[in-house]
Amino acid sequence: MLRLIKSQIPNPKVQIPMVVLGIWVLGFGVFAHAQEGRGSLGTVGALGQEVKRPPVRTEPAPRLPDGTVSLDGLWVGGGPVNDIAQGLPKGEKLPLLPAAVKLMEYRAQHETDDPHLWCMPMGVPRSTPYPFRFVQDITGSAASPHLFIIHEGNIHSFRQIFMDGRKHPAELDPTWFGHSIGRWENKDTLVIDTVGFNDKFWFDRKGTPHSDQLHTIERWTRPNMGTLVNTVTIEDPTYYSKPFTVTFNARLQAPGDEIMEYICQENNQYGQAGGHENPFFGK
């Protein structure tokens, strides 16, 4: 990570030789335009702006004493943020039913209705730009009866995955993260089966919908030290004509990074700059 350092450019006391400046501009101008080219400010010359990530660690994934792959670590990614369709195999499209298309059209005109913007949980399999941690190795083996996924954002939240062989209850009160049961396949793949969702969260910022009939089957693997792969099969007959599968990778965070507190409700002023009312308040 970059640390805050003295800026050389904005400080008028520091002079950059114009020759060097010219070389930079001429030599990298085209590349820079292609790289950014997105707005009136571009990057602002603030030296904390760019995050230099180390290369992905490619050594073998660690194992628990019984040989099961360890998913422990602090990760970012592993699910959709902007558009769940980005996780589809190349060339495929979401099998949207007309009801889904209609709802997405509505949400495109009401993007500030995304519950996530108002500090609601993101559900499954949506991810956030913030880290999460698998808490797997409770007893020193894969025989732990529970497995937890702890999310830093959007709001400090967790998922509990029952690993003791139980089934889903016949009747479930719908919840944001549903009821999850898990099992291992060949000590390499964690399979999480989840039902009992509510229909409130959006799969992504685009508003891709689901209903309370949603059923997700996540398959988590760790092909190397630095990578988690989450392959999710999604069934929801209310909005999709057939099940579909999306894949998202997560990246191991730097050593020493930890989950930080993220209480979204603390000072959420979302809506005030743009003049949007909270669609959930009092409703």
Next chain:
Amino acid sequence: MRTKHGIVASAGRVGLAAIFSLFGSVAPFAHHSFSTEYDGTKTFNIKGTVSKVEWTNPHARFYVDTTDENGKMVTWNMELASPSALARNGWTSRTLKVGDQVTVTGYAAKVAQYRGDARSVITADGRSLFGGASDDGRPDGGQGQ
């Protein structure tokens, strides 16, 4: 540059942006939709005094006392990224302090007056800090993740 206060499109900074943009992608952390709150074409550059700092989620904020075009004292509400994003980018809760003289460049709110998405914060000692707020959908960088 048009004035020292208020909304200005800073040609100088755009030039600097071209220089610095070669250094790679911007901070990946974001929470709230930029485009619903801020105008990517409406930039500002103000100088003033930090009157309050909120090291809070989902976004840290600081408030800057300055004067408008008519000489009237106004307070800008500046949005930053979340504390966790800022901390991973080198900030601490003590990076900005009440009384600091700062120059802030960023995008103005779509509707509200005196609200901004801070992109760079230049402190009196010359440090240029990246605000890293609301990256998602912003016109100059963030990928949301």
